[in-house]
Amino acid sequence: MNISSLAFDPTFFPATKSASPTCRRLISGRHPALFVCCSANPAAAVSSSVIVPESAKKDGLKRIGELSQVSGVLGCQWGDEGKGKLVDILAPHFEIVARCQGGANAGHTIYNAEGKKFALHLIPSGILNENTTCVIGNGVVVHVPGFFEEIDRLEASGVSCKGRILVSDRAHLLFDFHQEVDGLREAELAKSFIGTTRRGIGPCYSSKVIRNGVRVGDLRHLDTLPQTMDLLLSDAASRFKDFNYTPEVLKEEVEKYKRYAERLEPFITDTVHFINEAISSNKKILVEGGQATMLDIDFGTYPFVTSSSPSAGGICTGLGIAPKVVGDLIGVVKAYTTRVGSGPFPTEILGRGGDLLRSAGHEFGTTTGRPRRCGWLDIVALKYCCQINGFSSLNLTKLDVLSELPEIQLGVSYQTPDGTPVKSFPADLSLLEEIKVEYETVPGWMCDISSIRDYSDLPKAAQEYVSRIEQHVGIPVHYVGVGPGRDALLYK
Numbered sequence: 001m002n003i004s005s006l007a008f009d010p011t012f013f014p015a016t017k018s019a020s021p022t023c024r025r026l027i028s029g030r031h032p033a034l035f036v037c038c039s040a041n042p043a044a045a046v047s048s049s050v051i052v053p054e055s056a057k058k059d060g061l062k063r064i065g066e067l068s069q070v071s072g073v074l075g076c077q078w079g080d081e082g083k084g085k086l087v088d089i090l091a092p093h094f095e096i097v098a099r100c101q102g103g104a105n106a107g108h109t110i111y112n113a114e115g116k117k118f119a120l121h122l123i124p125s126g127i128l129n130e131n132t133t134c135v136i137g138n139g140v141v142v143h144v145p146g147f148f149e150e151i152d153r154l155e156a157s158g159v160s161c162k163g164r165i166l167v168s169d170r171a172h173l174l175f176d177f178h179q180e181v182d183g184l185r186e187a188e189l190a191k192s193f194i195g196t197t198r199r200g201i202g203p204c205y206s207s208k209v210i211r212n213g214v215r216v217g218d219l220r221h222l223d224t225l226p227q228t229m230d231l232l233l234s235d236a237a238s239r240f241k242d243f244n245y246t247p248e249v250l251k252e253e254v255e256k257y258k259r260y261a262e263r264l265e266p267f268i269t270d271t272v273h274f275i276n277e278a279i280s281s282n283k284k285i286l287v288e289g290g291q292a293t294m295l296d297i298d299f300g301t302y303p304f305v306t307s308s309s310p311s312a313g314g315i316c317t318g319l320g321i322a323p324k325v326v327g328d329l330i331g332v333v334k335a336y337t338t339r340v341g342s343g344p345f346p347t348e349i350l351g352r353g354g355d356l357l358r359s360a361g362h363e364f365g366t367t368t369g370r371p372r373r374c375g376w377l378d379i380v381a382l383k384y385c386c387q388i389n390g391f392s393s394l395n396l397t398k399l400d401v402l403s404e405l406p407e408i409q410l411g412v413s414y415q416t417p418d419g420t421p422v423k424s425f426p427a428d429l430s431l432l433e434e435i436k437v438e439y440e441t442v443p444g445w446m447c448d449i450s451s452i453r454d455y456s457d458l459p460k461a462a463q464e465y466v467s468r469i470e471q472h473v474g475i476p477v478h479y480v481g482v483g484p485g486r487d488a489l490l491y492k
Contacts, residue, residue, distance in 0.1 A: 052453040052487050060491040063478055064093050068327025070285045072315055073395075075292025076385040078300075078339030079310075080365065080372060081332040082397035082481060084108025087125040087288045089486055094286040096278055097126025098135035098271075100318030101308035102290030103174055104146045105199045107365055111485055116157065123150050124288050127159060135271050138170035139308065139318025141204040142216060144260045145176070167264070168271040169217030170320075174204040175229075175253065177236055177243070184240045198368075205307040207232060216268055219261040226254050272320030279325055287315050287326075293385040294339070301429065304343025312389040331391035331475070333382055335399045335465075338372040340365050344432035347375040347411040361401040376439070378411045379472045384425035386475050394473070396466060397481035400488075405444035408465060412472060413438040442468055450483045455490040466492070 073090070075081045088110040091097050099106075104121040111117055112128055122142065126132035136142060151161045178200030186198065207213035212231050219225070230250055237245035278285060291310040294300050299311055308314060316323050336357065339345050349357060354374045357363070363372040385391075402408055414422035415436045426432060445459035452458055458466075458480075466477050480490040 050451050050453055050487060056454045056491065060489070063491045064090060067093070067284075069282065070279065070287070070321070070325050071328040071330070072287035072289065072312070072326065073330050073332060074289035074312065074389055074391075075310060076294075076331040076333040076382055076389075076391075076394070077292050077337055077378075078294045078343075078345075079290075079292045080107070080338055080340065080363070081292060081334050082395070083289060083332045084110045084120060084125040085397070085481065085484065085486070086330065086332060086395050086479065086489070087286060088128055089489055090286055091126035091129040091132045094126070094132065094284040096133050096135055096275070096283060096285045097124040097129075098137055098275065098285060098287050098319055099124050099140050099290060100137045100287055101139040101310060101314045102306065103141040103199060103201045103204065104143050105201045105306065106290030107368075108288075109484075113486060115485065118154070118157070118159075121150060122147055123154070123161075123165060126286065126288070127154060127161065127164065130160065130164075132164070134165045135269075135275065135319075136165070136167045136171060137271055137275075137319040138168040139314060140168070141172050141174045141201060141208070142167060143174040143176075143179075143200065144257070144264060148260075148263065163266075165267055166269040166271055166274060167216055167267040169215065169220075169268050170272070171216045172204055172208045172213045173216060173218075173257075174200050175214075175232075176200075177233060177253075178203040178207070180243065181236050181240060184242055188240075202307040203236075207235075216264070219257065219264060220268070222258055222261060225257065226250065229253055229257075275319050275321055279321065287319065289314070293388055294381060296388075299384075299388055301343045301432065302427070304341065304429075311385075328392040329389055330393050330395055330479070331386060331389060332395045332397060333377075333385075334397050335377060335402050336361070337375045337378050337381075338363050340368070340370050340372050344429055345373055345375060346380075346414065346432060346435055346437050347378045348373055349375045357401075361398055376409045376411050377469070378437075379469070380411060380414050380422075380437075381425050382469075383473050386473050387424075391475050393476050393478035394469075395479035395481065395489075396469065396477050399462065399466075399480055400448070400450045400482040402444065402465075403448050403450070404446050406446060407441050408444050409439040409441050410468065410472070411437045412440045440468075450488065452482055453487060453490065455480060455492045458490070 073083050073087050075083055087097060106121055108120045108125050110125055124134040127134050154161055179198060181203040182198045182200045212235060214228050218228060233245050233250060237243050289310050291306045293311045295306040296309055296311045297305055297307055312329055315326055337347055357374040358371055363374055365372060415438060416422060417434055417436060422435065442465055443461045445461035447459060449458060449462060466480060470477055478492055480492055482488050482490060
């Protein structure tokens with residue numbers, strides 16, 4: 001949808017009479033109207049030559065230099081917050097970047113210094129920094145064909161991966177049939193489907209938990225692979241009548257993975273030993289979370305969640321490191337809220353309003369291309385995530401998408417239909433579906449901020465919006481994103 005094609009109505013808000021012609025009316029199904037403008041081409045914003053002040057560079061280096069030996073970047077919402085960009089920026093200051101959970105259902109879009117776009121799914125976002133070793137930990141599920149496809153794309157784009165990626169021998173293998181089962185499961189659920197990426201993540205973790213899964217290290221024992229895979233495939237066939245399993249299917253799958261085993265061997269590592277040795281050697285490690293806390297299997301909007309633990313606890317179990325070594329955790333949160341798939345979304349903007357905010361923020365999934373549902377920033381959910389993870393700081397992303405809104409709303413509290421306050425983010429889905437959100441309205445800044453490179457140069461209203469978020473959650477915002485490029489990160 002082209003925002004510039006929409007009719008502009010300056011009478012809806014008095015504040016919009018002096019707005020620039022790029023502002024357009026955005027009609028909301030649940031909330032008051034708002035106005036959105038942004039660059040129609042994010043890549044153009046990346047490649048534009050914006051001078052970063054030396055003082056801002058020094059502030060950034062100081063802020064990054066203060067991070068602990070083992071630090072982490074985790075999502076605070078329902079994913080798609082922009083974690084990959086922050087990891088890419090921090091990576092030159094860490095020897096190792098590690099994934100600890102999830103699989104190719106993660107979609108991290110990052111741009112290099114030349115403005116070239118990279119969409120990563122399984123490989124850590126630190127790969128664009130040539131001196132970084134990337135680790136895929138034991139808590140990750142690995143689809144080997146997709147893994148090699150991603151490597152081949154990176155190599156074709158001039159990114160060297162040789163000797164830079166380590167895959168845990170304890171990580172579980174995600175097979176093509178897991179993806180087929182994912183689709184069958186969604187079809188079986190009919191109207192109550194989860195809305196998964198259908199990448200096979202849930203079925204693979206299910207295989208892991210019921211203890212008939214195949215681990216990466218098992219590819220070193222090809223003599224037992226046919227029996228192991230027969231058990232796995234037979235179980236799927238007994239569960240789903242539409243799953244076609246024959247001896248020929250088994251033979252083809254085994255032969256395919258025998259070929260993969262040879263190519264994968266140089267990557268296979270005891271990453272638990274590797275990571276702990278690195279810690280003992282005082283090397284700096286950055287953990288990159290996939291998905292986000294509101295999709296956590298325990299703490300998210302269950303059952304509309306992922307199948308792993310994208311919150312802080314997943315770092316220890318997904319890499320095999322002690323809690324005491326984990327230091328600074330940075331929570332990444334958009335200046336508004338999005339989610340993909342089914343499930344409760346208290347601050348969602350319905351109808352055309354949500355469509356236009358989606359268009360303004362280019363809110364389409366990196367992994368699936370699905371349109372994301374959009375809404376106001378949910379402070380209740382954010383405080384809940386901060387409690388669970390113990391963040392030392394926040395990275396507020398995509399602040400530029402809210403440019404030229406005359407007013408912005410923050411969902412600051414919940415009430416039941418009868419007006420009873422809800423003190424925290426509830427587990428009860430029926431309550432979430434009928435909950436009433438109390439909003440706080442703050443003034444917008446009504447101008448483009450995408451070329452600003454020093455936090456102190458932001459309009460006063462933009463700074464006050466950031467401060468208001470800090471006041472509500474009690475966590476400082478140290479990083480503010482105003483565009484997709486590496487240089488469009490402000491240090492506060």
